[in-house]
Amino acid sequence: MRRVRLLTKRGTGALVLALGCFAVANQLGLVELIWFGLLMLALVIGSVLAVVAGRGRADVTRTVSPSVPEAGTDLSVSVHVVMRSTLPAMGGRWHDDLPRAVTGTAYGTFPAVASGFSRADRTAELTYRAVPRQRGVHWLGPLEVTSTDPFGIARRTVSLGELTRLVVTPATVELPTLSGMSGRSGGTVPSPANRLGQGTDDIVARQWAPGDSMRRIHWRASAHRDELMVRQEEQETAPEAVIVLDRGAMRWSPGALERTGADAAFETAVTLCASAVVRLVQDGYAVEVIDADGTPLCARIDATDAGALEDAMFALATVTARPDDRLLALIDVFSGTTTGPLVVITGHLGRRDAEALAVVAHHSSYPMLLSASPEPDALEAAGSWATARLRDDAAGAWRAAGVWRSGDAAA
Known part of the structure; x- marks a missing residue:
């Protein structure tokens, strides 16, 4: 203190x-x-x-609502102060110290507190509103209380309580559904998983094996094959989509490697990444968010798993660039496999990079490549990728790539 x-x-x-x-x-x-x-x-x-x-001993507790806010949204902070000193404390002015990334009116009049020997309430409830401007981990506090004697001769400023950790998730913007692509309508490559006793009406028959219930006998198939056949139900799983956030420091400015909020282009990329996750999950996809070398940035988000979506936003709150450059590792990551929508978000993109990545587009039903700083003709060299330049407007880049792809398909 x-x-x-x-x-x-x-x-x-x-x-x-x-x-x-x-x-x-x-x-x-x-x-x-x-x-x-x-x-x-x-x-x-x-x-x-x-x-x-009046000694400045007090317990300070902050309650933030929502507890994990999104960048750019309003939040409410309640500060509960319990004075520990037995002597009365004069009123004054209070100010809660805010980091540069958080703006708000965190000040006001602090009430006088009665002596500890009385039965009067010795607590103070302070509230204010704030707006976190950047994602990341920020710290609120300490609470500073300035008291002045009745004659205005002496003044004391006391810092009370500990700091409060605030995690701010990336800002998200509304993105349109990809043209003709909806996970709920099966518009992408599915990843089926065969399991006994589960699924919908997609039923196939297999040969009876010891341990199978007699209630599972498929009589029509048994009569057709002249041997006992049992029902095997094929479970439909949500189609998959993959979002690649290229964190290679060579693709961004040096600030992206140091801390969150230091590189505006990287922040726009993270916003687009988070927004694309929300869009694709809402459209019924199971989404994976990976780095360019295939390293998961968060756990897989299933279409009905709201908790996993929150965890993904929490993971993206602190993501920064990394020293190496692994964009072309995508070629090996998708070698021999296919997926539904594939969204690749990168910074600097050279023509040779785009030409090398052209082969990856064939492993996706809807490949999208968005670059914050493409070289001249780099996007044109990307082959069948739906491409767009990523500027300050993340939603605009998403729509631009979607329109290009839609027109290409129509042609």
Whole structure:
């Protein structure tokens, strides 16, 4: 707990006046000036003791709603203060220290608190609203309370409580559904999983094996094959989509490697990544978010798993660039496999990079390549990728790539 004690301008003037009275009284031999100086000095000392006596011991608890806000959205902060000192505390002004990435009106009037010997309430409830401007981990506090004596001579500023950790998830924007692609309508490559006793009406028959229930016998198939056949139900699983956030530091400015919010282009990429996750999950896809080398950035998000979606946003809150460059590792990641929509978000993109990635597009039913800083003709060299330049408007880039793909398909 940090304390700062100092005299106000009025208090400094009173102290100078007292010392001046002593000096003049000694020169002129005026006893009255000595008494006046003693009075002023006593007033200064008494005022200092008044603000110092109320010790700044308190428990501070902050409640943030929502607890994990999205960048750019309003949040409400409630500060509960419980005074620990038995002496009364004078009222004053309070200020909750906010980081640069969070703006708000975190100040107000702090109420006077009664003595601990009384039965009066010794708590204070403070509230304010704030807006986190950047994703990442931020710290609220400490709470600073400034008290002044009734004469305005002495002032004390006390820092109370500990810091409160605030995790801010990336901002998201509304994205349109990809043209002709909806996971709920089966518009992509499915990933079926055969399991006994589960699924919908997609029923096939297999040969009976010891341990199979007689209730599962498929009589029509048994009669057709002249042997016992049992029902095997094929479960439909949500179609898959993959989002690749290229974190290679060579693709972005050096700030993207240092901390969140330092590179505007990288922040736009993260916003697009988070927004694409929300869009594809809402459209019924099971979404995987990976780095360019296939490293998962969060757990797989199934279409009906709201908790996994929240965890994904939490993971994207702190993602930064990394030192190496692995964009072309995508060729090996998707070698021998296929997926539904494949969204690749990168920074700098050279023509050779685009030409090398052209083969990856054939492993997706809807490949999208968005670059924040493409070289001239780089996007045109990407083959069958739906491409767009990623500027400040993440939704605009998404729509641009979608329109290109739709027109290409129509042609």
